[in-house]
């Protein structure tokens with residue numbers, strides 16, 4: 001079944017903490033949704049684009065490797081490029097950070113070409129309450145493994161959400177792989 005492929009320990013605890021530390025000084029941009037609209041009912045988070053942060057080349061290399069293996073072994077999609085910077089999302093309890101049910105395939109020239117989504121759990125799972133990443137690949141809702149360093153890879157058309165963060169702060173990293181239309 002084309003569902004969620006999980007890679008536990010894709011990144012070590014030290015690597016996740018290094019990414020969080022590296023983006024801490026970077027300016028954040030309030031989350032824009034596919035189509036560039038701001039709708040707080042849909043999403044509240046701050047975003048940092050990894051391409052804007054120095055010294056993050058190793059992160060992109062690892063993400064490319066993870067997506068490539070996952071696609072080879074599980075999805076077998078036609079993928080041609082990574083056309084968008086990976087983004088770190090910061091969801092705070094103060095803002096009830098969340099992202100309501102959505103698919104990542106948008107109407108824009110680039111977001112329309114998203115085919116696989118990879119999400120890395122950057123924060124330790126006890127750093128926040130709520131903030132669960134959930135999937136609806138069929139009739140059932142699945143909850144992502146929230147262990148720090150765990151990666152979930154899924155078709156970008158899969159409905160998914162992040163439940164509101166009730167306490168603490170959750171960091172995640174998302175990257176998309178793009179390609180020609182499904183056929």
Ligand SMILES: O=C(O)CCC(=O)C(=O)O
Pocket residue numbers: 089099104119133160162172173174
């Ligand atoms: O933060 C997450 O776990 C998911 C982020 C997401 O769904 C997105 O950026 O499209």
Ligand SMILES: [Fe+2]
Pocket residue numbers: 102103104117160
């Ligand atoms: Fe998403």
